[in-house]
Amino acid sequence: MPLSTSGPYSTPLLGYASQPSSNETPPFNAQETYVDITCEGTAVVPSIDAKIEKGFFWSNDRVWTCYRRNYFAVNVSFSLSPWIANGRLYLNRNSNKGPEQIQAMAVSLSAAVDGATGKQIELIQHTPKRDKGPQLPMKKEHLQPTPPGKSHNDHTYGLNTFHSTTQIAAPQLPLQNEGDQSNQYSPTTHSSSTYQHAFERIQFKSATANNGKRRAQQQYYHLIVELWANVQNPRDSEPTWVKIATRSSHHVVVRGRSPSHYSNEGPHNAGTSRGGSGSGLGGPGHPGLGSNGPTYGGGYRNGMSGSGGATMGGGMYRGNTYSLDPSPVGSHSVSSSSSLSGGPVEGLIDNHHMVDEEDNKPIDGYDGYQYFPAPIFEGIQSKMDAPALPPLPERSIKQEYPGTGALASGWQIGGCGSRFQGMESSRGYYPDMVAHY
DNA sequence: TGCGACACATATCT
DNA sequence: CAGATATGTGTCGC
Missing domain, CATH: 2.60.40.1390 (NDT80 DNA-binding domain)
Structure with a gap:
C-alpha cells in the first residue's frame, strides 16, 4: 500500500534525520x-x-x-x-x-x-x-x-x-x-x-x-x-x-x-506552550497542557466548566489519549524509525478514508501509539500523576542533536530565536531526558 | 463553516 | 516583582 515511495532515490536517509525516538510531531x-x-x-x-x-x-x-x-x-x-x-x-x-x-x-x-x-x-x-x-x-x-x-x-x-x-x-x-x-x-x-x-x-x-x-x-x-x-x-x-x-x-x-469547539481533544502542545488558555470564560483553560504539567489535559472544559470558575483542577478526565508520544514506538520497537517515517503512510490518502470510517479502527501501526507501555512514562513522570504524556521525547531529541557535534552548533545557532530554545528547555522539564534512550 | 480582527489571559523573558 | 514580549484562544461580525 504504501505506494509512493517516491523518488528514485529514497535515500537512505540520514540517520539522524529520522529520529528514532521521538516524533512528537508529524513525520x-x-x-x-x-x-x-x-x-x-x-x-x-x-x-x-x-x-x-x-x-x-x-x-x-x-x-x-x-x-x-x-x-x-x-x-x-x-x-x-x-x-x-x-x-x-x-x-x-x-x-x-x-x-x-x-x-x-x-x-x-x-x-x-x-x-x-x-x-x-x-x-x-x-x-x-x-x-x-x-x-x-x-x-x-x-x-x-x-x-x-x-x-x-x-x-x-x-x-x-x-x-x-x-x-x-x-x-x-x-x-x-x-x-x-x-x-x-x-x-x-x-x-x-x-x-x-x-x-x-x-x-x-x-x-x-x-x-x-x-x-x-x-x-x-x-x-x-x-x-x-x-x-x-x-x-x-x-x-x-x-x-x-x-x-x-x-x-x-x-x-x-x-x-473550544473540539472540547474533547486537546492540543497538547507539543513542545511548547506558553500561552494560556484563554479564559475568559469560565472556562478552564487548559493550561498548556500538560505536556508537562501537572494538569495534563486538564482543562479542556469538558463540561465542567462552569461555575466555579476556577477550575482547573478538574481536570481529570481521561486524558490520556493524546498520545503523542511517539516515543514508544520509535524508540523501542523500531529503533530507527527511518523506515517509519519514510514510510508508509503517505500515498494513501485514499486509504485514509477507510480509517475514518471507524474511529476505532486504527491503523495498525498507529495503534501502537495509543497504548504505550507504561514503563516509559513511569520513569519519567514520576512526579506527575496524570498519565499522560511524557514529554520526554522531546528532550531526547535535543539531546541527540547536540551530541553530534556539528549539528549541535546548528541548533545553538538556531537558538537565536531564543525563544524556542528557551522555552523548550525551560518549559519542559524533563530532568532526565533521554533516559530511555 | 471558515475567516479576520480584536481583546484578553498567561507564560516566560528581561 | 513589574513590564515587555510572545503566543494561545474566546468572541464578534461577516
Missing part, C-alpha cells in the same frame, strides 16, 4: 528527488531533513492536527552525500543542456492539499507583532548543506578529532552568501551560515475543509519542504532556482475554529 515521507547532481564527476545525492517543531498534536481522530490560528515551526536542513570538500556542484537538468554549476542552494516550505495532486496552500509567516505586523509569504532561504559528522556516520568522533578547528570545507557555492541575505527582517530564524534553517511563526492560510467531526471527506494538507539550487549564469542578474527535491509530511488536518 515526513520519503524524499523525492527530481534532478541529478554531480560533484567533480561523482554523483551526489541530496538528503532533506525536516522536522516540525511545534504546533501540531495528535488528535483523537488519529491524525496530526493543528489550528490554523496557531503557529507552527519547521526546522530544515539537508546534506549531500558523498561529501566532497571544495568540490563544485553541477546540476544535470535536461540532457540537452550540459551540467550547470550550482551557485547556491536554498530551502523553502510550502503546503498542498492531498499530496501532490492537490492545490498549493499558502503558508504565511507572522512577525512577532502578529496581526499588526505584516504577513510574509514563504520564501527561499539560503542554506548550506550539512557537513558530515553528524549524520549517520558513526565515525563522527573520529572525524572530529581530525578536522582541525574549523568546519569541514563545504562544496563550492559561489553565490551562497549573496544578496538575499540582506533581508532586513526575516521572521524566520536564520543565521548567516548555518546548516539548518528554522521556519517559525508559520500558519496555514486556510483550514482543511470539513474539519467538523463529520465523516464527510476530510481534506488533508501536507507540508512540503523544498530544496532548491540556483544555477544562474554568472552574468545573469536574476537567480535561476531549480527545484532539486522535496520531502512532504504526512497528511495533517488544519482546524479553523477555536479549540
Whole structure:
C-alpha cells in the first residue's frame, strides 16, 4: 500500500534525520528527488531533513492536527552525500543542456492539499507583532548543506578529532552568501551560515475543509519542504532556482475554529506552550497542557466548566489519549524509525478514508501509539500523576542533536530565536531526558 | 463553516 | 516583582 515511495532515490536517509525516538510531531515521507547532481564527476545525492517543531498534536481522530490560528515551526536542513570538500556542484537538468554549476542552494516550505495532486496552500509567516505586523509569504532561504559528522556516520568522533578547528570545507557555492541575505527582517530564524534553517511563526492560510467531526471527506494538507539550487549564469542578474527535491509530511488536518469547539481533544502542545488558555470564560483553560504539567489535559472544559470558575483542577478526565508520544514506538520497537517515517503512510490518502470510517479502527501501526507501555512514562513522570504524556521525547531529541557535534552548533545557532530554545528547555522539564534512550 | 480582527489571559523573558 | 514580549484562544461580525 504504501505506494509512493517516491523518488528514485529514497535515500537512505540520514540517520539522524529520522529520529528514532521521538516524533512528537508529524513525520515526513520519503524524499523525492527530481534532478541529478554531480560533484567533480561523482554523483551526489541530496538528503532533506525536516522536522516540525511545534504546533501540531495528535488528535483523537488519529491524525496530526493543528489550528490554523496557531503557529507552527519547521526546522530544515539537508546534506549531500558523498561529501566532497571544495568540490563544485553541477546540476544535470535536461540532457540537452550540459551540467550547470550550482551557485547556491536554498530551502523553502510550502503546503498542498492531498499530496501532490492537490492545490498549493499558502503558508504565511507572522512577525512577532502578529496581526499588526505584516504577513510574509514563504520564501527561499539560503542554506548550506550539512557537513558530515553528524549524520549517520558513526565515525563522527573520529572525524572530529581530525578536522582541525574549523568546519569541514563545504562544496563550492559561489553565490551562497549573496544578496538575499540582506533581508532586513526575516521572521524566520536564520543565521548567516548555518546548516539548518528554522521556519517559525508559520500558519496555514486556510483550514482543511470539513474539519467538523463529520465523516464527510476530510481534506488533508501536507507540508512540503523544498530544496532548491540556483544555477544562474554568472552574468545573469536574476537567480535561476531549480527545484532539486522535496520531502512532504504526512497528511495533517488544519482546524479553523477555536479549540473550544473540539472540547474533547486537546492540543497538547507539543513542545511548547506558553500561552494560556484563554479564559475568559469560565472556562478552564487548559493550561498548556500538560505536556508537562501537572494538569495534563486538564482543562479542556469538558463540561465542567462552569461555575466555579476556577477550575482547573478538574481536570481529570481521561486524558490520556493524546498520545503523542511517539516515543514508544520509535524508540523501542523500531529503533530507527527511518523506515517509519519514510514510510508508509503517505500515498494513501485514499486509504485514509477507510480509517475514518471507524474511529476505532486504527491503523495498525498507529495503534501502537495509543497504548504505550507504561514503563516509559513511569520513569519519567514520576512526579506527575496524570498519565499522560511524557514529554520526554522531546528532550531526547535535543539531546541527540547536540551530541553530534556539528549539528549541535546548528541548533545553538538556531537558538537565536531564543525563544524556542528557551522555552523548550525551560518549559519542559524533563530532568532526565533521554533516559530511555 | 471558515475567516479576520480584536481583546484578553498567561507564560516566560528581561 | 513589574513590564515587555510572545503566543494561545474566546468572541464578534461577516
